[in-house]
Amino acid sequence: MNTLLITGTDTDAGKTVLTTALAAYWQTYYSAKSLGIMKPIQSGTGDRELYNQLFSLNQSLDEINPLYFQAPLAPPIAAEREGANIDLGKAWQAFQNLQRSRDFLLVEALGGLGSPVTYELTVADLARDWGLPTVLVVPVRLGAIAQAVANVALARQSGVKLKGIVLNCTQPRSDQEIADLTPxxxxxxxxxxxxxxxxxxxxxxxxxxxxxxxxxQLDIERILDFKF
Known part of the structure; x- marks a missing residue:
């Protein structure tokens, strides 16, 4: 499956930075192959607009982000505010369409692995149910080690196909700080x-x-693991 889910330990961990970096790399070195980007659920403005602005994807905003809610809250709460339902069938259909039509598909999750998608499901459940190979983004800050351990445990408990971890500096860090905070x-x-x-x-x-x-500068071959 030429698909990759980018998730994180929490909101603002750096999922969007990794997704855009991988997309930029793809369009530089694999320009002959088509790329798709998808954020199944988005609450508030941000990522879908950014992807549409930065990359030549030939995708509508609805194809990038099939489920959109205005309030920047957890999807179940944001949907209730609008009197709407979270139709995962719609998101799944959009995902399948992109997967069939693109050589590679990057999927950015909302929030962290434990973030709620509905009142019954988390991002980890969605990753498992959709069979998505997953990379976990861990921000370089105090507590990162515990976050990494807890989220990897959640991924394994939930049956997520976790490929590995990428560390992300959400603020300027020296080499020593990185080594101390995220050895x-x-x-x-x-x-x-x-x-x-x-x-x-x-x-x-x-x-x-x-x-x-x-x-x-990342272990890009192991992250993308693209099969031509």
Whole structure:
């Protein structure tokens, strides 16, 4: 399956940065192959508009994001505010259409693995039910080790196909701070999951050349694992 889900430990972990970096890398080095980007559920403005602005995807906003709610809240709450239902069948159909029509599909989750999709399902449940190979983004900050351990445990308990972890600097960090806050060897030992690399803090997260460079410094082959 040439599909990858980007999820995180929490909101603002860096899912969008990794997704845009991978998309920038793809359109630079695999331009002959078609790319799709999808965010199944979005609450509030942001990601779908960014993807539409940055990349030549030939996708409508509804194809990028089939379920949209105005309030920047958890989807069950945002949907209730609008008197709407969360129609996962609609999102699944949009996902299947893109998967059939694109050589590779990047799917960005909402929130973290434990974030609610409905009153019954979390992002981890959705990743399992849709059979999505998954990369977990862990922000470089105090508590990151515990977050990584807890989220990898949730992924495994839920049956998620977790490929590994990417660390993301949500603010400027020195090499020493990164080593102290997110020691790679310790995280890999505790989670038994590979760390594919570290994304530095980006002053401009829309600079496609910089995003491509950042992606190239990750273990990109293991992340994308693209089969031609």
């Amino acid at each position: 790679v060897d310790l995280i890999q030992s505790l989670t038994n999951a590979p760390v594919f690399g570290i994304i530095p803090h980006l002053a401009d997260a829309t600079d496609l050349a910089k995003l491509t460079q950042v992606a190239s």
